[in-house]
Amino acid sequence: MWILYSLLVSIVASATVPRDSNPNAKLLDFVRGYILEEADPCDDYPQYACGKYPTRHAEDPFSEITQMLDHQLNQKFVQVMGELEKSSEAPGFNGSSLEAKVLRFYLNCRDAPETTRKLQRYLSLVPPDEDLSWPQFRLAGRPWPKEKFNWMETLGRLHRYGLSNVLISTIVTQNLENSREFIVDIGMPTFTGENDHIKGFVETFATLLSLGVQRYSIFPLMRKMRKLENSIQKLTEENDDDEEELQFMALSRLETLTRLEWRKFYEIIVGHPVSQRTKVQVKNLRYFRALKRLIDATDKELLANYIMTRFIIHLTGNSMEDSDPIECIKDVRRSMSLATNFIHKYRFFSPETLQRYTHETETLFDHLRRRLLKLIDHNRLRLTAQQRRTVSNKVKAISINIGNVPKTPDLRAFAEKYFESLEMPAVDKDYIREHLNLLAFKTRKSIEQLNSRAPTVDEYFYTSDPDTVMSSGPYYIIRENQVIMPFGIFQEPLFVPESHNVFKYSLMGFVLAHELTHAIDGDGIFFNIQGNADLSATEIFESPRFQEEMECMNRNKTEYINERLADITGLHLAYGTYFSNETGSPFQISPREFNHMSQEKIFFLSLAQFFCGDGPATMFLEHDDDKLRLAQMLSGFSPFDRAFGCRRPSPDACRLW
Incomplete structure (x- = not known):
């Protein structure tokens, strides 16, 4: 009787939990909201999985998921700047602090006379x-x-x-x-x-x-x-x-x-x-x-x-030609990335939250890395024992940088010392003068590297490309052998720590696996653990099996073969890690919770969210457009065909590792 009573109570409780408070139901609603049922997933999966994206986001100032994360983050930063502006008017405000310098550049962008923008x-x-x-x-x-x-x-x-x-x-x-x-x-x-x-x-x-x-x-x-x-x-x-x-x-x-x-x-x-x-x-x-x-x-x-x-x-x-607050936040983030990352860390995360997010990300990354090491050990490329060790050691040495900040116990002291020489006058507002001032500062910091040793892995943070540093998308640094995960990526719907692993591995897991693969793609393979050119890797790159698989992936010609390689390998890693039960999370999905949709379908529909969008082809820099990327990575992938009952005469899947 007590067992039956407890079961009934749990069923009633589950039925009455609002969908907004159930992360899995909420994510499933998000995924299903883009599906265009009239499209055939076997003939045009991007249209099936993402067909309703343009109508749902017709009025939004973004055109895909990372831009959406950026927009959400920029809105938060506008609020922070408003709070700092009020604080600056009160007695005791530290005008030489890092926050004060960030605020001054933001206000220069927002309030400087138009004459200073000519x-x-x-x-x-x-x-x-x-x-x-x-x-x-x-x-x-x-x-x-x-x-x-x-x-x-x-x-x-x-x-x-x-x-x-x-x-x-x-x-x-x-x-x-x-x-x-x-x-x-x-x-x-x-x-x-x-x-x-x-x-x-x-x-x-x-x-x-x-x-x-x-x-x-x-x-x-x-x-x-x-x-x-x-x-x-x-x-x-x-x-x-x-x-x-x-x-x-x-x-x-x-x-x-x-x-x-x-x-x-x-x-x-x-x-x-x-x-x-x-x-x-x-x-x-x-x-x-x-x-x-x-x-x-x-x-x-x-x-x-x-x-x-x-x-x-x-x-x-290298500037935003607009004094709109959101545009000015973009300008600040691209020009003072270390400072805004510092503010992000301490304004938007509690220590407990950041610790949890870091643990979640590192756990995902570690499981995906183990899967990649197994694939290397299976030796599809027929490498020598020494070559396998070289590739495996490179993968084992990859580090992950959460937030693009150095791993120092006192980030404030580090960041304030970094910006110590940056003069930001408060007496007047002149946008172009201060824009040039910041560009000159960034160049000086770059030149200073000629007289100093390179930073260690724990000291490293990336500043070179302004468009990259103001994006919430992750990226791989080839000479540091490091994957950088910007703080902005830790937002819904891409990252929901309370959600089931099928969502985590299909979205955040795929993103991590994609970047992980760049360490041993057609460029990364030529650099060793220390980040030095390794000419012995030429034998791997020029081996018949390596070239055969690269040609396979390039059957539909692309200028971005390494990105296609990372997409295809990232899919194999994310799918294989989750469905081979290597995630360390044995519990299963409740069919009732997910409207009786199979785990496989949920995985592929969730994966597609990273590629849903309505932007022009010109917005994709150094990548094929998202629709082509999604179609190419699923071409010949038999688990996808099984999930959707496809009987298409697709070619065999290409795989490097």
Whole structure:
């Protein structure tokens, strides 16, 4: 009788629990809300699983799940800035604190007069040389003094504000042969990114007009600049030699080989005199010899205008051109990521909550890693025993960084010391001045690495790519062999710690497995545990089985083969870990709780949420679009076909590991 009574009580209690308080029911409602029943999951699974996404989010300012997480996070930060603003007006507010500096930049973005946002102000504050203005600011009736213009010195000056991919690619990076040492890497520019080339006609015309270029001269100037850029791009294509080895050479040697003034260029970048014996890491010497010939034959005023235009494209691409609070929060997060991550950690998480989230994430990661090690041990690629050990040791050494902050017991002291040299005046508001100030600060921090050892795994945090650091999406750092999980990812619906493991492994588990795979993809395989280039990995990469599987995954051609590899392997890891009962959670789903839907269907529907969206194809940087990614990773995956009863003549699934 007591057993029967207890059972009845539990059934009634379960039936009366509101769905909002039941995380599993809530997640299932979220998943089912996107399903378009009229679509056939076997013919077009992205449409079936995500077909209702556009109508459900038609009015929302985001177009996929990580953007939704970012938007939720940005709204929280706006509230925090409001609280800090009130606190700043009270006696006792510490005006030199980290929070005060963050608040000042936010208020500069939100409240600075529109006059401080005019593009001409950038050029007035950053001329091409100390005693030379940009061509459009010449005195009326006088020619621009071309003889004073030195393009390499101008590029060196502009590098102080992060311009590093015009005519020359110049970055501070880890030595390819010694990851504990930083070096200046010099190479050809790339033209693949959104801000790596002259924009379209309308946008370029508007930009030049706003910069003070005379309307009558804009059209011929645009034609000449585009022709110059095409010539530069052609040089990069003609001199891109994959067989040419990266070289380490003294500046004096580089000057002799290219007849360019590298030492002066280098000194402007680092801000102090250097020896001719100072070494750089360089490739594509033929390009620089050809570039010199092209530059010598180019009108200096045209060259100055081209560099100026690319500088403005760089600046506008690294800022939010809007004073809306949400846009200003994005600006703060991209410009002061360590500071905002510090605020996030202590404002949005209690110590207990963060400890729990960290434990959940590390447990997921550890189970997925074990599964990957088993796959490596099964040896589908027929590696030698030594090769298997090399790959397995790399996987075992991968670390995970929660929040993109260093693992220090006193994060405040660390962050305040990091931003100690950043001056942020409170007397007035000038957006462009402070934007340049922050860009210069970030460049100085990068240059400082040349005179210091590389951080340890526990000291490391990532700042290099502003778009990456302000995103809630995770990413893998190849030289550190580290997966970074931003704090923003720990939000519903992607992360619900109280939910069942089928949700955790299909979504957060897949995301972690995807990043884990990058350690041994077609790029990661070439770096060892220490983050140094390992040429012995060439034998693995060039082995017949490795190449065969890479070609299999590229049957439908993609420019992003490593991302496809990570998707396919990530799916195998997440699915295999959960359904092989390697999760450490033996309890089963109640069919009644999930409307009698099978665990397999729940897994695949939950997985699809990471790929649901309605954004344009242009928003996917360095990845195929989400619909194609989801379709490709499920192609030939027999557990999916079984779950949905598909009888499609799909090819065999491709697998590397």
